[in-house]
Amino acid sequence: MKKQNHCFYTLFALFFFTFTPLSMTTVLGQNSKSNSDEDALFIRKIYDHALTNTSAYPWLYDMCTRIGARLSGSEGAAKAVQYTKQMLDTSGFKTRLQACMVPHWVRGEAEKVMVKTKNGSMPLRVLSIGNSIGTGKKGIEAEVIEVKSLDDVDKLGEKVKGKIVFYNRPMDRTKIQTFEAYGGAGDQRRSGASRAAKYGALAVLVRSLSTELDDRPHTGALVYDENYAKIPAICVSTNDAEKLSKTLQNEPNLKLFMRNTCQMLPDVESHNVIGEIKGSEFPNEVIVIGGHLDSWDPAQGAHDDGAGCMQSMGVLDILKKSGYKPKRTIRCVLFMNEENGLRGGMKYAEEAKANTSETHILALESDAGGFSPRGISFDADPSVFTEKFKKVSAWEDFMKPYGIDFTKGGSGADIGPLKPQKFLMGGLRPDSQRYFDFHHTAFDNIEFVNRRELELGAAAMASLVYLVDKYGL
Amino acid sequence: MKKQNHCFYTLFALFFFTFTPLSMTTVLGQNSKSNSDEDALFIRKIYDHALTNTSAYPWLYDMCTRIGARLSGSEGAAKAVQYTKQMLDTSGFKTRLQACMVPHWVRGEAEKVMVKTKNGSMPLRVLSIGNSIGTGKKGIEAEVIEVKSLDDVDKLGEKVKGKIVFYNRPMDRTKIQTFEAYGGAGDQRRSGASRAAKYGALAVLVRSLSTELDDRPHTGALVYDENYAKIPAICVSTNDAEKLSKTLQNEPNLKLFMRNTCQMLPDVESHNVIGEIKGSEFPNEVIVIGGHLDSWDPAQGAHDDGAGCMQSMGVLDILKKSGYKPKRTIRCVLFMNEENGLRGGMKYAEEAKANTSETHILALESDAGGFSPRGISFDADPSVFTEKFKKVSAWEDFMKPYGIDFTKGGSGADIGPLKPQKFLMGGLRPDSQRYFDFHHTAFDNIEFVNRRELELGAAAMASLVYLVDKYGL
Incomplete structure (x- = not known):
């Protein structure tokens, strides 16, 4: 037992000396x-x-x-x-x-986004993006088209017309400072709606700005470009963004139903x-x-x-x-x-x-x-x-x-x-x-x-x- | 709205440039x-x-x-x-x-510590300290005496005989590295039992090693000095340690009931x-x-x-x-x-x-x-x-x-x-x-x-x- 005692003291001494005391002399x-x-x-x-x-x-x-x-x-x-x-x-x-x-x-009633798959409807975890207009009480149903960037939308051009654009570029986990990853993905939430509206899209769904895969939708602000129509914009949790993306691989003509009643007073x-x-x-x-x-x-x-x-x-x-x-x-x-x-x-x-x-x-x-x-x-x-x-x-x-x-x-x-x-x-x-x-x-x-x-x-x-x-x- | 647009861009640009990118050239x-x-x-x-x-x-x-x-x-x-x-x-x-x-x-049954005040019994949030012996199934009831250090026990000497010693020295919140504060308070949990046993105390109650005031008791190990009797040792949450200390100011001859059934197999x-x-x-x-x-x-x-x-x-x-x-x-x-x-x-x-x-x-x-x-x-x-x-x-x-x-x-x-x-x-x-x-x-x-x-x-x-x-x- 003497040996054990010795080791316990060693253990505590190690803790004690692990960090340099912050003396004034330093x-x-x-x-x-x-x-x-x-x-x-x-x-x-x-x-x-x-x-x-x-x-x-x-x-x-x-x-x-x-x-x-x-x-x-x-x-x-x-x-x-x-x-x-x-x-x-x-x-x-x-x-x-x-x-x-x-x-x-104001956000209005709880937002609702449903994926209409062959096997039935699947609700997504979502939050309207701040400053967004609402869909109206009846909501919007349209085909969804996935993109990774605003540039993708420019390339698709008229192909997004009448559709819901789904921005799905993740934050880059390899950035050591997460704000840098935020800076690298934020344009989708901020400017995605107007870029899609430029080519006649009806609404946008945006992957949440999160460093993790989880079930938490993130809100935040968008800015409408006054040159284009204002269209509704909603964020979806990263897990549900992944799920939607996978479903789209099997059913490319998938429709989304979106409803939110937010408005700018x-x-x-x-x-x-x-x-x-x-x-x-x-x-x-x-x-x-x-x-x-x-x-x-x-x-x-x-x-x-x-x-x-x-x-x-x-x-x-x-x-x-x-x-x-x-x-x-x-x-x-x-x-x-x-x-x-x-x-x-x-x-x-x-x-x-x-x-x-x-x-x-x-x-x-x-x-x-x-x-x-x-x-x-x-x-x-x-x-x-x-x-x-x-x-x-x-x-x-x-x-x-x-x-x-x-x-x-x-x-x-x-x-x-x-x-x-x-x-x-x-x-x-x-x-x-x-x-x-x-x-x-x-x-x-x-x-x-x-x-x-x-x-x-x-x-x-x-x-x-x-x-x-x-x-x- | 142009002005607002400008500001939103400023905002995001600020985020983007807030942290220096970690380039290899650095x-x-x-x-x-x-x-x-x-x-x-x-x-x-x-x-x-x-x-x-x-x-x-x-x-x-x-x-x-x-x-x-x-x-x-x-x-x-x-x-x-x-x-x-x-x-x-x-x-x-x-x-x-x-x-x-x-x-x-092994910890045995859930530990129990009760303060016997004039107005009735008050349970404390506790966890037995690892390696402690148990009180026996009947528990121990004795007067409690508060100290801040092992030195205090040496000074009190025979005055702790037959009592429960309550070690109540907090971790020092002003230490920037919390391990340093841990090092500065850990002797109470580690060696408090044997020091009290040296003068005939029946048991010890030790303030948890936490940087916060909360309701979470902390366990951890003690080391018995083979020269003295082994006595039971239990940790109490920091909030309850404060409460007990205040109660002792009004009722200095307060009794504590302690019961734990832990044992070393x-x-x-x-x-x-x-x-x-x-x-x-x-x-x-x-x-x-x-x-x-x-x-x-x-x-x-x-x-x-x-x-x-x-x-x-x-x-x-x-x-x-x-x-x-x-x-x-x-x-x-x-x-x-x-x-x-x-x-x-x-x-x-x-x-x-x-x-x-x-x-x-x-x-x-x-x-x-x-x-x-x-x-x-x-x-x-x-x-x-x-x-x-x-x-x-x-x-x-x-x-x-x-x-x-x-x-x-x-x-x-x-x-x-x-x-x-x-x-x-x-x-x-x-x-x-x-x-x-x-x-x-x-x-x-x-x-x-x-x-x-x-x-x-x-x-x-x-x-x-x-x-x-x-x-x-």
């Missing part, structure tokens, strides 16, 4: 500035508060379970505006609502929610942190983008609880309508441009899920990017103990319209492997958000904000 | 050797096969759902030995079973499962990859360590499917009894030492969950570590596009006994944030394993094995 050794110690210690303090003391997760839990889905123009979106403003108010931040008109798309007023800490020395220099408050209707929008909103509110919360008094104005913006219009982002940029008394120096968005953060990627107008990125890169060593790297790359959709204003923009870059299991599905709910992962993202954002606030950019 | 530019191109391309091929074509996830799914828990000595463990050997056999690898005697601990024979590809040039140089096949009884052991086993089998599978013919012998070892004895690891090391016709050059373990891999940490006997780590570090650039870094640190418990044989040992280092939500609980099941994350871990391991095999170490 950081300090790499920075010769006299204030490096102070900054490294303050960033450690930020992480301590984020992991023990921030409200980001409880806020997200509340919003997901009490309000849930928040599609632009919906009652949920209006409630979320009130809820987040109230949380920012009661936390002692200066708040305001920034009005903007938003599209008001007149625009309604909604709001960006803004909360801030006024800068003590340079109140007119603004650092924006944000996410988007709207979310798709089938779920709670926990990862997309409740997580980003609460991480952004969490940055204010953490800085306050850490006792930090910013020199510059730190502004949290919860943008409305990223999902199907980007009106909130455009409104914020428009007013920022018009307000000549303020200068923005950084905008940082979190809109890639509340997963373990792996880095922050930076973007800016090319005329200023090299200089700004060089400056921010000098701080990267502070973030290494927390597994955060600084890279060149995109930032975020909502802050995109600010790009012409020529300052640095960043995007939190969480681990992307799980995102497309949940994104735009009925499964984007709070039980799939890990508290620590969310908090670590908020801490990474708060640390960057601290450095930019303290030293300028 | 890698190639950093390596001047003439074979860098070839190696970078082969590693890309390994990742392609891992993400589209490996059996690692289906195997894990099968083992979890058809066999489930695999505690040493159990029927599940015996079935898992047969299942994995069969999978390795039918995949065309050379297999054998390596016999070893293992402890056979005589050792039984079990096996390490070994599958390998014989080296074509240096068959006597061995690269070991492995995980442990045994798992705790309340769940399927999906992350701990079904994931590591299937990633290790996956390495053979991926190398074969990639068309790679190893020069050296690549050996997958599924170790038995890591959880409560480490007998499999000891047996393998003992036989490896005795077999002078073979030399090991690398042992690589995966036993930290099937989460997104972030790196590989390396360890070895100090007399060889610097040289070996320098050599392996030269290949780190090949792994950068896949988000994998090479660090100094621990390797794995099962390969630990090989350390005196003075070769390089590595441990796959997955993101650790979610691990202690599942570890040793009833929730360590296949639905919490993401397929891509598992596959990326197998790919990282296979890539290192490829490089070490090709160039030696």
Whole structure:
């Protein structure tokens, strides 16, 4: 038994020493500035508060379970505006609502798609694509024709006339960053309807943008090209897309029945929610942190983008609880309508441009899920990017103990319209492997958000904000 | 609407360019050797096969759902030995079973712990600690005394006599690597019973080793110090530990009732499962990859360590499917009894030492969950570590596009006994944030394993094995 004891101790010692402790000296050794110690210690303090003391997760839990889905123009979106403003108010931040008109798309009755095979009808798991028109109450029945791309439709031309076009190009599993695979397949959902309508198709069915084979249909937005007729568009789960494709091999003249009653109602007023800490020395220099408050209707929008909103509110919360008094104005913006219009982002940029008394120096968005953060990627107008990125890169060593790297790359959709204003923009870059299991599905709910992962993202954002606030950019 | 169209395109363009594509040139530019191109391309091929074509996830799914828990000595463990050997056999690898005697601990009837308050009895969510003796069928009732550490017990000394000691020191949430927090709290579960027994305590109740406050009790092993009486030990969920602690503040002389019927039966024979590809040039140089096949009884052991086993089998599978013919012998070892004895690891090391016709050059373990891999940490006997780590570090650039870094640190418990044989040992280092939500609980099941994350871990391991095999170490 002595031998066994020895081995158990070995086992635990191994666990204990498996990971290098994140001591300050690691950081300090790499920075010769006299204030490096102070900054490294303050960033450690930020992480301590984020992991023990921030409200980001409880806020997200509340919003997901009490309000849930928040599609632009919906009652949920209006409630979320009130809820987040109230949380920012009661936390002692200066708040305001920034009005903007938003599209008001409604899904209507549950969508129905049936494959009419020789052996009978087979229902598919589907969700209408956001912004789509409906089929009308009677639905549409037509032959289905499978394609892999928009180019395929161009090649088929008039052959798609009177038919339902079935876009079935999968996301590429071999991409290490799943957003790259999303970028490579998204045109089918976004532009597939108008491309098919160009040649007289009646409707489109689109393979869901998922990295897995499963039974979850994914929604998301389409954009109609005003030059062509608007036709209905529905997404089908990847498993059912595979099944339909196989059935088509045996029955090429297969018919599909589609019915949905979604519609675009007149625009309604909604709001960006803004909360801030006024800068003590340079109140007119603004650092924006944000996410988007709207979310798709089938779920709670926990990862997309409740997580980003609460991480952004969490940055204010953490800085306050850490006792930090910013020199510059730190502004949290919860943008409305990223999902199907980007009106909130455009409104914020428009007013920022018009307000000549303020200068923005950084905008940082979190809109890639509340997963373990792996880095922050930076973007800016090319005329200023090299200089700004060089400056921010000098701080990267502070973030290494927390597994955060600084890279060149995109930032975020909502802050995109600010790009012409020529300052640095960043995007939190969480681990992307799980995102497309949940994104735009009925499964984007709070039980799939890990508290620590969310908090670590908020801490990474708060640390960057601290450095930019303290030293300028 | 033109404006809206523009914004949608911006949005998608942003997604597309958010992450730097992982081109070969990134890698190639950093390596001047003439074979860098070839190696970078082969590693890309390994990742392609891992993400589209490996059996690692289906195997894990099968083992979890058809066999489930695999505690040493159990029927599940015996079935898992047969299942994995069969999978390795039918995949065309050379297999054998390596016999070893293992402890056979059984949990018995469902554990019961009741707090006897003034207002009545309150049940707690508990699991007996592995290797614990039982209370006997009648159970134990005694006053409870709360401590934060083994040192506290030493200070209390005879005051714990006749009592139940309640260890209630939480894991430190501020540790970025959760294994470090585990290392810092694990002594309570491992050694708490004997320390309390030293001063005459009747039993111990231990706060579960979780990073969260939740209702999930965690099991795990204890080691009895043969110098003291064996007393029963049970873990309590973190929420219930908090509740008990609060109740004790009002009622310091509170009594606890504990009952469990677990027991250690005589050792039984079990096996390490070994599958390998014989080296074509240096068959006597061995690269070991492995995980442990045994798992705790309340769940399927999906992350701990079904994931590591299937990633290790996956390495053979991926190398074969990639068309790679190893020069050296690549050996997958599924170790038995890591959880409560480490007998499999000891047996393998003992036989490896005795077999002078073979030399090991690398042992690589995966036993930290099937989460997104972030790196590989390396360890070895100090007399060889610097040289070996320098050599392996030269290949780190090949792994950068896949988000994998090479660090100094621990390797794995099962390969630990090989350390005196003075070769390089590595441990796959997955993101650790979610691990202690599942570890040793009833929730360590296949639905919490993401397929891509598992596959990326197998790919990282296979890539290192490829490089070490090709160039030696």
